[in-house]
Amino acid sequence: MTGPADDVGVLLAQAVRLRETGHREEARARLLVLRDRFPDDAQVAYQTAWVHDTLGLEAEAVPHYVDALAGHGLGADDRKGALLGLGSTYRTLGRYADAVATLSEATAAFPADNALKTFLAMALYNVGRAHDGMRLLLTVVTETSADPDIVGYRSAIEHYAQDLDAVEGTA
Template sequence: MLAAAVRLRTEGHREEARQRLLSLSVDFPADAEIAYQTAWAHDVLGLEAEAVPFYERSLAGTGLSEEDHRGALRGLGSTYRVLGQYDKAVEVLRAGAGQFPDDGALRTFLAMALFNTGEHHEAMRLLLQLLAAGSTDPSVRQYRAAIEHYARDLNETV
């Protein structure tokens, strides 16, 4: 039943998927995977506030795959940010980036949340590190060492 609801969401039948997942979440309130999929179904419909308790439930439970755990951290953190709960967003996304340092999306959402909390230097540092490490632009690649150097201290002038 869970797979059918996820398939509905991926095929664009988002409201029908949400309704099925809500029903499943009532029947299986402790199931972290159902909670995660229910949160996602709300999020894609722009129902961020309704998604939060399902994200929280999914992360409090056990049984999520590593990829779904990452997704739940991304989803909850970015949803908190959209809702203007910037400190909560930073807390969740910082924890996620600590658990999954290779996840550029987590670090990108963290940079956005840091910007919203006024931590501009840290936000810029994260984005410059991502740019230096991942850009395929030849001119950025040419200056990778300089970008990485200044990412550590943007105030340095020498």
């Protein structure tokens, strides 16, 4: 005999498949029903947030992301995805300080994730911290690029990333 926990897993997988195959409205409808039935399920909340984001319904995605992150049951990859989704959504909505706070938390928790750093750099720009954002982006570029033109100037880029306003050799 199967119970509600088995039921939610199957229904959630069906809704995710719908989203992944382009049937986002149908996935959204199913996920909203699941949210009503399983309001404390972090996976359901995360998937509901995600489908809202894919539909351009960012404001409606926020409470689902918040619930997903407040709950238990997200693995590391899904937690990282929820933090990126919430931070990016806050930025899209003009909630720049919230975006910086969320994405800063995310980069502290997942320091090797360059997508998080890139979204944080954009949010830093939005709050008037362009220098910090540019430093972060330049660091990501130097650490990840295999482009020979970048690699050839890596040490110079790393140096200037620390202080973009430095002027050498002024008299």
